[in-house]
Structures are given as C-alpha cells and as structure tokens.
Amino acid sequence: MNTAELLQSDAYESTDRLSKRNFDRLAHIIQDYSGIRMPASKTTMLEGRLRRRVRATGHASLEEYCRFLFDHDGIEAEFLHLIDVVTTNKTDFFREPAHFAYMRETILPQIAARGSRGIRAWSSACSIGAEPYTLAMLLDEFADQTGIDYRILATDLSTDVLATALKGIYASDMVDPVPRPLADKYVMRPQDPRDRRVRMSPRLRARIGFARFNLMSESYRIGDPMDLIFCRNVLIYFDKATQGKVLRKLADCLAPGGHLFVGHSETVSGFNLPLKQVAGTILMKE
Numbered sequence: 256m257n258t259a260e261l262l263q264s265d266a267y268e269s270t271d272r273l274s275k276r277n278f279d280r281l282a283h284i285i286q287d288y289s290g291i292r293m294p295a296s297k298t299t300m301l302e303g304r305l306r307r308r309v310r311a312t313g314h315a316s317l318e319e320y321c322r323f324l325f326d327h328d329g330i331e332a333e334f335l336h337l338i339d340v341v342t343t344n345k346t347d348f349f350r351e352p353a354h355f356a357y358m359r360e361t362i363l364p365q366i367a368a369r370g371s372r373g374i375r376a377w378s379s380a381c382s383i384g385a386e387p388y389t390l391a392m393l394l395d396e397f398a399d400q401t402g403i404d405y406r407i408l409a410t411d412l413s414t415d416v417l418a419t420a421l422k423g424i425y426a427s428d429m430v431d432p433v434p435r436p437l438a439d440k441y442v443m444r445p446q447d448p449r450d451r452r453v454r455m456s457p458r459l460r461a462r463i464g465f466a467r468f469n470l471m472s473e474s475y476r477i478g479d480p481m482d483l484i485f486c487r488n489v490l491i492y493f494d495k496a497t498q499g500k501v502l503r504k505l506a507d508c509l510a511p512g513g514h515l516f517v518g519h520s521e522t523v524s525g526f527n528l529p530l531k532q533v534a535g536t537i538l539m540k541e
C-alpha cells in the first residue's frame with residue numbers, strides 16, 4: 256500500500272476521531288434506517304469510511320463534518336452518501352457456487368416439469384450486480400433450452416452500487432469465475448486489447464430491472480410472487496429481530512414452491528418461517 260492508499264484505507268489510524276456522542280448519533284441513524292448494526296466496536300471502521308465524506312465535502316475533521324450534519328441540517332443532503340459509505344459491497348460472479356448448481360440441477364428442472372411459462376427472480380441485496388448477472392446467465396441458458404421466459408428484479412439500498420450494476424461494466428478479472436461457455440456467450444470483450452474492462456451482454460441487461468429498495472421497508476411491494484429470491488450476505492449485518500422480520504417478509508413474497516437463498520454463513524433457524532430447508536442455505540415455500 257502506498258501512502259495515499261494507506262491514508263484512504265479504513266485501517267488507517269488517524270488522530271481525527273469521532274466523539275462518543277457523535278458516534279452514537281450516527282450509529283442510531285444508520286441502524287434505524289438500514290438495519291446495519293453499529294456497535295461501539297465499529298467506531299474505527301465508521302471513522303475510516305466517513306473520512307471519505309469529510310474530504311469530499313471539504314470539511315477539516317470528523318467533528319466539523321458532524322457539526323455540518325447535525326447543527327447545520329446537512330444530514331438530508333448527506334444521507335444517501337452516508338448510507339453508501341457504511342454498506343459493505345463485497346460480491347463475486349458465481350459467489351457460493353453450490354447455490355447456482357442446486358438451482359440449475361434441481362430447481363429449474365422442477366420448474367420445467369411443472370409446465371411453468373415464466374420465472375421471476377429477485378436479487379434483493381444485489382451490490383454491483385454480479386449476483387443478478389450470474390442468475391441471468393443461467394436463466395437465459397435455461398430459456399434457450401426450454402422456452403421458459405424469465406425476469407429478474409435486482410435491488411440494493413446503496414445508489415452507488417446500483418449505478419455500477421446498471422452499467423454492467425466490470426474489470427475483466429472479475430468475470431474469471433464465469434464458466435467459459437457462459438462467458439463466451441454473455442460477456443462482451445472490448446476491441447482494444449489494452450482495455451481491461453468487460454461488459455455484460457445487452458440481452459442480459461434487458462432482462463434485469465434495477466431499483467433502490469430498503470429491506471427495512473415496512474411492506475415489500477414488488478409485484479407478482481417470486482420463484483427465486485436471493486438474499487445473501489446481508490442478513491449478517493442485521494440483529495436477530497431484524498433478520499426475522501426481513502425473512503418473514505421475503506417468505507411472503509415467494510410463490511408456493513418458490514426458493515429463498517441466504518448466504519452460506521447466515522443462519523435461518525429459530526425464526527418459525529413458512530419455509531422448509533431443502534439444502535444447506537436454500538429454503539422452499541411449501
């Protein structure tokens with residue numbers, strides 16, 4: 256890491272600190288709105304990430320930035336940026352590949368056997384889009400084989416990640432996990448060999464609707480029931496009570512026989528959901 260990178264990183268220990276009062280105010284606002292837990296142990300992480308906003312807004316310190324937020328009504332203007340910096344957006348194409356193998360080998364054949372005419376899928380914390388594009392590649396292949404059409408809804412709380420997802424442009428090494436035949440079909444390489452970016456094919460992009468959606472919303476108005484819902488690697492940031500509420504609302508959005516996928520490190524036991532566990536972290540609505 257060079258000096259500039261070190262200064263920008265979350266790990267950089269600066270003397271510029273948040274007072275406990277301001278940390279508590281911010282933590283309360285963030286958790287209340289996004290569900291993301293902000294215990295005192297996250298102070299250094301929050302300070303590191305907020306320093307980006309301190310610099311971007313031209314303030315001299317975290318405390319000055321907080322005065323702008325709380326004493327000069329800056330909170331409204333800063334709110335979405337605040338949410339963008341506190342969310343953790345790590346993702347990959349074909350992340351947790353066992354989910355996609357189960358979908359392809361078990362769920363899609365069941366859907367075909369039922370004589371379904373269309374599939375509705377929701378990537379509910381989609382980050383920069385690797386998850387919905389992965390889904391789209393598999394559902395598009397399936398559509399080619401069976402004629403069963405599909406639509407994907409891809410949502411996230413962060414506007415930053417949604418902007419990237421919508422463009423569908425990635426550093427070329429990000430698509431390394433995509434199996435070769437799918438990459439050949441759905442990943443567009445630039446003409447210029449010096450350009451290290453790739454683009455998702457317009458055919459996939461046309462099947463995905465991107466929108467901002469907060470899983471903390473009181474009611475989930477997302478249209479017709481879903482056959483597949485991916486809610487992976489986001490529940491871990493919520494407390495138990497919030498996880499239960501989110502899972503119940505997601506279950507309500509599933510069609511009978513529909514499947515919910517949560518992250519491999521997320522547990523869904525003890526919530527008394529109308530869902531049956533069919534494999535590790537895959538649940539089915541009965």
Ligand SMILES: C[S@@+](CC[C@H](N)C(=O)[O-])C[C@H]1O[C@@H](n2cnc3c(N)ncnc32)[C@H](O)[C@@H]1O
Binds near residue numbers: 346347410486
């Ligand atoms: C670690 S990423 C997971 C991305 C993808 N699901 C995966 O497993 O690769 C977590 C995502 O959840 C989003 N997120 C956090 N809180 C959320 C909320 N309340 N509603 C919707 N999305 C949220 C973040 O913005 C982030 O993009």
